[in-house]
Amino acid sequence: MMRMHFKRYVYLAMFTMLLQFIVFKYCYPYPNFMQDSYNYLRSAYTNADANMWPVGYAKLIRAVGFFTHWDTALIFVQYCFYHICALYFFFTLLDLTSVGKWPRRLIFAFLFLNPAILYLGNYVTSDVYFIGISLIWISQLFRLVYQASKWLLAAHLLVLLLAYTVRYHALIYPVISITVIVFCPFSVRVKIASGLIMTGMIGGFMLYTTWQSEKVMGTRQFSAFSGWQMANNAVHAYAHMPERPPLQVPPQFAAIHSKVNAYIDSLQHIPMSQRPDGPLMAFYLWDATSPLQPSPGAVNIADNAAHLRQMAAVAPLYNDYGKYLISQHPASYFRYFLLPNFFQYAYPPVENLGVYNDGRDTVWPVAQTWFRYPSNKVYTRSNQKELVLFDYYPALMVFIMLLFISGWIAYYRVSGPSFADMKFRNALRIGTFYWIVHYGFSVLASPVVLRYQLFNMILGVVFGVLLWELVLQAKMKTNKLPNPT
Known part of the structure; x- marks a missing residue:
């Protein structure tokens, strides 16, 4: 049965991905650009190992550019990468607890039919790439608690390093990873070794970036x-x-x-x-x-x-x-x-999500050069009226947070930990811990915008839906109990 579900959802995800991509690229033949995009393209063009932003995404652009400079190929690669990561995350969730038909469909729809992912995937930025990496990262944490595999732990350390090279928001990821690994069923020796390896990998990356920053930009500093x-x-x-x-x-x-x-x-x-x-x-x-x-x-x-x-x-x-x-x-x-x-x-x-190409019909020279456009002009076949949809996303974020918080409270009121699967309980702790740490870091670090919140929205929908499913199941069982009188 699980194998049948696996194939069905893989085929469905592939079909919806291709259908959305084909229709969307007909309406938007060119990628979406913002100021960040040109910095990444410049880093890719010069093969820089340090810049104002981490260069991990620029390396992805350069890797695709090794085969082709066709802009649609880059957008397809990062959109396809997200879907592969989202499938891994989705099947990890199905392994955590028994998920009903409708909750499963809701979660699938939010992961694979989310307009924000579709539109953000058309941007030449690290956002969708980083969301995909983050889905793998947190899925591995969910699995490590009950699947004490050294191979999985080694893969997790590599994914953690990859996230660190893509976005500065990953600065909090080692803190969360180390905290979770401490409670994993590994020996003390393995836990200490993983902590030292993690520190060495990230420390080495920081030292190399600092050295490259001095070489590229003339100032010795990590960021x-x-x-x-x-x-x-x-x-x-x-x-x-x-x-x-x-x-x-x-x-x-x-x-x-x-x-x-x-x-x-x-x-x-x-x-x-x-x-x-x-x-x-x-x-x-x-x-x-x-x-x-x-x-x-x-x-x-x-x-x-x-x-x-x-x-x-x-x-x-x-x-x-x-x-x-x-x-x-x-x-x-x-x-x-x-x-x-x-x-x-x-x-x-909403920031850039609510507008195409910052409202311009031209791109900067580095984009024209990298993608080998005949001119700096870009166009769409869409009248862009559908972008008004993103005006409702801030309210959706509020709703998702209320869904998660109210579900969390209701879950404990019905003594959810007493009957919920141990895998789910651990995943809920990890997800809650992540959200608390991320909330504090984001508020202190920089102004928060919608595209930074899509990964959190995914986690909020997932745990909000699963918590309320458990709450409703508990209440149904309570109502079916015979009257003691």
Whole structure:
């Protein structure tokens, strides 16, 4: 029976994937591009081993480019990769507990018929690739608790390293992996060895990236992006303060602080709702008019190697400047960055998902060169009216969080742990632990947007549906019990 279900869902996933892909690519012949896309393409074109972002996704672009520079091939590879990972995740879930017909269909639909995955898969960015890796990573954690296989553990360490090379959000993955492995049925020797190997692999990657950053961008640091992110977050909160008392800043911050104040003063006549820095986004990090930019007004920032080297050069200074602003105004930082970002996690802005190609009909030169387009013009056959669908995704995120939290509470109220399968109980603990750690890290690290939340939405739907199924099963059994009187 399980083999029959396996084949049926594999065939169904393949069929829906191909059908969606063919129809979608007819409507959108060209990939979707955002500023990040051009940085990845530049990294692939130059075969860089360090850049503002991790270069793991750029290596995927280059690997596909070894065979073909056809843009549709790249999109198909990353979309197909997601589906393979989602199938592994789906069958892992079926192995955790007995899943009813309708819950199984709901989970399958959210994994394989989700418009957000389809549209995000058309982007030249690391998002769908990273979601796929994350599905494998957490599936392996679910399995390791009851399947003490050294081969699976070795594969998990490799997947963990791969995730680390693709997105900085994977910084929390080793913490979660080590915590789970401690409770796995391995010997103490294996647990210690896996921890040391994990530390060595990630440490080696960080040292190599640091060395390459100095070679490529002229500054010895693991991540230039983190310094800029710190400055962006701090300046955003500082700019939203109703009053800014004069600060006697240390000499090294005097020049940049003067530029920041002058820029904020120039916006005082504009209502906050209309200001370019009004929304909680990465305005001060990437906008060409940002006072933090070393060359204000520079064009094609993400594809400008000289400008990126300038950004990398000031990243350590900006990291210290951001920390200084936060230390001087901790309450304002909490009020204007952390607190809004706390709620933005639950109601994330649509950002790039709600628009095609940033609203332009052209692409930057590096995209034209890499994909060998005859011109820089791109087009769609769709009127793009369907993109309004993503306006409802923030509300969907709220619903999913409520579904998961209410299901979790109801599960314990009916004494779910007393009758639920041990595999499911362990997976629920891992999923809950991940969400708590990810929530804290995301709120502290950077402004949260919808495309960062799709993996969490998947976990929320899965555990929300499975928890409520167990709750309903428990109540049905209770109602069938004979009356003791």
